[in-house]
């Protein structure tokens with residue numbers, strides 16, 4: 203009878219050969235298959251999702267000045283400005299897809315919305331981005347130093363989008379601030395995209411303070427307001443309140459989605475921040491945000507944060523669009539003495555649901571409104587509900 207004789211060393215050789223073949227073919231498959239996306243390579247993508255007049259420019263600076271961050275302010279501004287007769291609803295997915303590209307440092311998706319022969323200065327508020335004022339984009343501000351946007355605007359308008367892309371590629375974190383997202387659902391494909399490691403920081407603010415600030419900046423918000431309202435015609439005196447209602451509903455929608463019916467892939471990727479908490483405890487809140495996205499803080503950054511949140515300015519009409527040093531805690535309360543009680547009552551009524559979810563107490567009379575010792579901020583359990591990423595998934599934070 204035929205006996206198959208294979209000795210042990212032949213056997214071992216065959217097993218190793220088979221193993222090598224598997225590894226080799228898997229490698230080819232990964233390289234050749236268009237269906238296997240590139241991993242995020244440890245890069246973290248952060249969306250600062252907020253609304254107009256809610257302190258998001260300040261929060262953006264907190265990230266922009268960090269030496270590991272490539273920051274850009276409101277990329278969707280380009281889409282909205284180019285298509286002003288359109289509406290927020292229609293442009294929603296175009297904006298979402300633009301973000302996917304920019305997070306991956308591909309700026310070609312912005313080109314259709316830019317003028318011919320565009321330069322870096324055609325990017326909205328470009329000089330607010332420290333990365334665009336630092337090498338390799340510009341020699342002006344060494345990395346790790348704080349940039350001055352007026353000096354940057356004078357010296358750094360040298361490159362185009364190619365140079366911006368190149369700069370973007372050299373940072374571990376790409377942070378985009380935007381006020382033109384009104385739900386979480388449109389972001390699901392980005393949250394599930396294995397080539398992105400997306401974290402969403404949702405910044406909310408007391409709607410009464412937002413209204414006060416919007417009144418001071420009304421002209422600059424006209425185009426956006428019409429688009430938020432789907433170009434509906436409304437009497438002038440109703441526009442602000444109707445916009446506030448839309449915005450409050452969007453915060454409510456996002457909050458409910460994140461806290462009450464979150465999809466599994468949102469775990470560790472969503473954090474809600476109240477402007478008022480940030481104003482009262484800037485260091486603590488900002489350190490928690492850095493931690494959430496895997497950025498380390500340092501004493502230089504902490505000193506800067508203290509300085510810009512403890513200034514003397516009250517925030518007047520003249521500097522409605524500037525980021526200046528002012529006393530953040532005073533600014534948070536200013537609406538109480540400046541807005542009439544009529545207006546307060548009206549915004550409270552259109553924003554009731556959001557205010558109760560986000561922990562803002564309503565005032566029932568002018569007297570209550572003016573009693574500044576009456577605390578209107580209800581404490582929210584911060585981390586019981588808000589998901590920090592698992593310790594094991596996070597880069598070490600010193």
Ligand SMILES: *[C@@H]1O[C@H](CO)[C@@H](O)[C@H](O)[C@H]1NC(C)=O
Nearest residue numbers: 348349350351352353354527
């Ligand atoms: C930025 O630079 C300008 C012009 O050199 C200067 O006037 C301004 O005080 C600087 N701002 C800050 C915050 O240092």
